Amino acid sequence: MEEHKALPGWKQKLHEIIYEADTPSGKLFDIVLFFLIVLSVILVMLESIDGFDDRYHNILLTLEWAVTIFFTLEYIARLVSIKKPLKYVFSFYGIIDFLSTIPLYLSYILAGSQVLLAVRAFRLLRIFRILKLVKFIGEASQLQAALKASRTKIAVFIYVVLILSVILGTLMYIVEGDESGFTSIPRSIYWTIVTLTTVGYGDIAPQSNLGQFIATVIMILGYGIIAVPTGIVTAEFARSNKKGEGDDGYMVHVNTQACPNCAAEGHRDDATHCYNCGHPL
Amino acid sequence: MEEHKALPGWKQKLHEIIYEADTPSGKLFDIVLFFLIVLSVILVMLESIDGFDDRYHNILLTLEWAVTIFFTLEYIARLVSIKKPLKYVFSFYGIIDFLSTIPLYLSYILAGSQVLLAVRAFRLLRIFRILKLVKFIGEASQLQAALKASRTKIAVFIYVVLILSVILGTLMYIVEGDESGFTSIPRSIYWTIVTLTTVGYGDIAPQSNLGQFIATVIMILGYGIIAVPTGIVTAEFARSNKKGEGDDGYMVHVNTQACPNCAAEGHRDDATHCYNCGHPL
Amino acid sequence: MEEHKALPGWKQKLHEIIYEADTPSGKLFDIVLFFLIVLSVILVMLESIDGFDDRYHNILLTLEWAVTIFFTLEYIARLVSIKKPLKYVFSFYGIIDFLSTIPLYLSYILAGSQVLLAVRAFRLLRIFRILKLVKFIGEASQLQAALKASRTKIAVFIYVVLILSVILGTLMYIVEGDESGFTSIPRSIYWTIVTLTTVGYGDIAPQSNLGQFIATVIMILGYGIIAVPTGIVTAEFARSNKKGEGDDGYMVHVNTQACPNCAAEGHRDDATHCYNCGHPL
Amino acid sequence: MEEHKALPGWKQKLHEIIYEADTPSGKLFDIVLFFLIVLSVILVMLESIDGFDDRYHNILLTLEWAVTIFFTLEYIARLVSIKKPLKYVFSFYGIIDFLSTIPLYLSYILAGSQVLLAVRAFRLLRIFRILKLVKFIGEASQLQAALKASRTKIAVFIYVVLILSVILGTLMYIVEGDESGFTSIPRSIYWTIVTLTTVGYGDIAPQSNLGQFIATVIMILGYGIIAVPTGIVTAEFARSNKKGEGDDGYMVHVNTQACPNCAAEGHRDDATHCYNCGHPL
Numbered sequence A, B, C, D: 001m002e003e004h005k006a007l008p009g010w011k012q013k014l015h016e017i018i019y020e021a022d023t024p025s026g027k028l029f030d031i032v033l034f035f036l037i038v039l040s041v042i043l044v045m046l047e048s049i050d051g052f053d054d055r056y057h058n059i060l061l062t063l064e065w066a067v068t069i070f071f072t073l074e075y076i077a078r079l080v081s082i083k084k085p086l087k088y089v090f091s092f093y094g095i096i097d098f099l100s101t102i103p104l105y106l107s108y109i110l111a112g113s114q115v116l117l118a119v120r121a122f123r124l125l126r127i128f129r130i131l132k133l134v135k136f137i138g139e140a141s142q143l144q145a146a147l148k149a150s151r152t153k154i155a156v157f158i159y160v161v162l163i164l165s166v167i168l169g170t171l172m173y174i175v176e177g178d179e180s181g182f183t184s185i186p187r188s189i190y191w192t193i194v195t196l197t198t199v200g201y202g203d204i205a206p207q208s209n210l211g212q213f214i215a216t217v218i219m220i221l222g223y224g225i226i227a228v229p230t231g232i233v234t235a236e237f238a239r240s241n242k243k244g245e246g247d248d249g250y251m252v253h254v255n256t257q258a259c260p261n262c263a264a265e266g267h268r269d270d271a272t273h274c275y276n277c278g279h280p281l
Helices: A009-019 A024-048 A050-080 A085-089 A092-101 A103-109 A115-133 A137-149 A151-175 A185-196 A209-225 A227-246 B009-019 B024-048 B050-080 B085-089 B092-101 B103-109 B115-133 B137-149 B151-175 B185-196 B209-225 B227-246 C009-019 C024-048 C050-080 C085-089 C092-101 C103-109 C115-133 C137-149 C151-175 C185-196 C209-225 C227-246 D009-019 D024-048 D050-080 D085-089 D092-101 D103-109 D115-133 D137-149 D151-175 D185-196 D209-225 D227-246
Strands: none
Touching (some): A009 A050, A024 A050, A085 A092, A092 A103, A092 A115, A137 A151, A151 A185, A151 A209, A185 A209, A209 D151, A227 D137, B009 B024, B009 B050, B024 C151, B092 B115, B137 B151, B137 B227, B151 B185, B151 B209, B185 B209, C009 C050, C024 D185, C103 C115, C115 D151, C137 C227, C137 D227, C151 C185, C151 C209, C151 C227, C151 D209, C227 D227, D024 D050, D092 D103, D092 D115, D103 D115, D151 D185, D151 D209
8 A cells, every 4th residue: 555645844835825726825826827827928929029029128028037937936836846746747737837937048048949939828828727716617627528528420520521621622633723823732632621611711712614613512512511510519518408407417526626646636526535646635 | 765756747758758668759769769870870881981971071961960969969868867867877878878979079179080980880889779679679688598608608618719829829920931921929819810710811821831731720620619609509599498498487578668767677567666776667 | 252263274284284293294394494494594604604605606595595485485374374464473483484584585675785684594593483393392391490480589690790790890990091991881891791700701801900809809709609590590490300200290291283373382282272362273 | 042152262361351350360451551542642642742743753653653553452352352343343432442543554554644643632532441440430320320311401401502602693793893703603603602601712802882782691691591501410410319318229230341242331240141132241
């Protein structure tokens, strides 16, 4: 039997603040983090606008440094307040956290890594973790369940759409010449998907009569095909709605605690041990 | 206990005409108002067409003055025939009514406020109040109920779509250069939403092979994602339809009366007191 | 009591051939008519292609004359074989039949009525009458019933979409200048509907940052709004499907007979008198 | 009574490997085939890109020859290991297999048949046969069943959409002149379908006020019409879901065997004779 050593007091405290949202200080931390993430993503956006960056370069840079330092400290705190830091480092959110911190440092070490700075926009992914706070997590999990249940059907659907796109794209490549923009089969497939999904940029458009006729068929096909994923998801929603009415075991009531050992989340309200590693909560 | 003083006779009469649609004169007033609103919005549209305004400037101006004077008188009448005028002034419809009246006067006082005249098109919002007349209010309230019930799910959905757009937009900004139109991250996000929602203007379109590949993925994503709101709303409609069959308490039967004290609307047919302030109806 | 005089023998015979599809000759007539209509519409299309018309003008004209003469004879036959010709003349199909016959004659009388020739394409509407033949009329009537049941809801929906378009269109007119193509409010409304319905031509596209932001909101709105008509129709289909399973009185079994007196169609299989005028069938 | 002669041993063996996926060698064969098909389609795509073909022409040609020779051997093996080769040759997959093999040979015999090489992309259709392997065949068959059940309704729908497109397209041809791109009725119909399906390329766009107004109506129509196929398919899915819950006879459990006599597929797990020709399995 594995023995679970408790974390020392201050680490325990830090763990509660950073990883959970049950205590007031934990909640405050999450709210501050939320606004810093949003701020930092807005900074990245503003920097990318040429005129704006020229005028306010220093303000933007200062703010960026402030955010980066906060994220660095937070990353270190996350490392020390968890029992298995390596597991965290290589987890999905661990990697995102690392990528959120590193770019500004890198831009000083590596030359020409300016473009890399845009990677900071992925910080936005961190927001999903804070979503724990938000009340509509239950709704989201119902959405997720419905999508999960119809996963295979949607996979079959996308598979058929892709094969269809390759074949119709090739057909259009044969029918239309280079002058209409159908310069290669991959480009024709790109056009077919643009048409089938009813996006229709118009950067490539068939010119010949036969090409326009085939395009027409593809459009009506796409118009009809869109009914399939909708039908799948809707039927699933209707079913999950009905289920939800009959028994109330459908929705799992979880809280915002994270295991201090392995950082697994989504524990039941009445859980006393981590469902993942058995560590006491 | 608060005492509700009745309005004096002529104010009571005016209140009935302006705020309600139960009496013949109240109905007539609403119909006249309806046509004046539509007429005034058409005037605003015609004015904005350069050639048209040049030729018929005087006719348009005269008609606009007629409408403005009518709206001014109506606004004053609304103020005097209600017990708590301030509450009306700062209510949603109070502000709309004010904004419907003021622009023409302002254009004489302030120079360069020509563009402001277009604000008059918001007069169209006033029509929603007159909708009380129309018989299909019941259907609308069923629509509203279904949308309300799926509100949180739709919020989650839009939230996920927005985060996705920011991340995919940034990705496209990194992949595509300035020459294809992806000049800044906000512009790339704009393009991502244009693509994800299958609108597809084509003013910005990816040129590189990798960019077109990612665009393809975004399109198929958008094509599948559209199933989600549809599924949510449809399942809700199906449920509300079923509900409506079983019990008939789903639809609240309301009439077109408005409280003479606080102007609250949507009272039950059998109501004797305002549900909002307790004033007798 | 009104007395129903039977038509003389040959008129009765002609009526059966032209107006009904129960007898072999009636069926043959409908099939011939079907192909002539399709042929004549194809002729109209081919004529409109400049190069094609130049080369084969005489063949096209000869065929067009053949079709027109056939339609003329048919129109006369329809007139003589019905008891109340005037009622036929001013009925929906009576007008369509007349418009299908007249354009070629007119083009010789009136100068500059060339464009009028395109009116002949409306002949296609005549096909709906021959649809009586086709077996899937039952399915169509189920579709129709579902659409009819959700009529009011769809009307409310379109009404709200239109008001929204006017307001958002005006907003865009204020925000965007003339140089992006938003030259007048009606044109801005046109753009708003192009965007809201996710068509997205790209002939007009916002250039300013604020304009692109509002456009983004409109797109997401349109993306969500499309769920509403789908939800309405789907819930209706689901209901009518369920109904159809329970009782079989939902589908009315009709035959292809038309009343010899008033040309009303869609009589029940077991009908002995016209449901419209009481004439024996 | 017809006597079913068993195939000689090695042919029996070959049949099992090529046509079935129950044995390990049969499974391996299918996996190899799968990757060769995907490889060969990728080759076709790469060849179509001008720059790529110039640089790696020899590698591409060698790989293409390898694939073609494999397909040729496979085609011969399929011929000899089946009892009624002619039936296979003229079956759907027989023709696809033949078309997958022949183009490279033809390009040496016939001059100017380069374009014909693109036909090789149709090899992708062969993948559908290998799909037998994949576990989600059950889901696919449910999708298929739902689509089949709503086939007639969808046919009616497409029929109405087509007639509508012809009529609206003609109307736009009359309203808009040549200068906006509406140069012929077929082209106008093409534009109408582009608009009605919300694709909206923008290569042709109405310029006149009346034209833009009609376009607006068409868009809203298309926006509403999209609800119909969705409604049909969704209601069907919901029904088939419900059915699947009640009785479990809905899904037919089939295996991947093919009849050694007639190559019919989709036999029940417990079948001992071919459902098509009665040959013992």
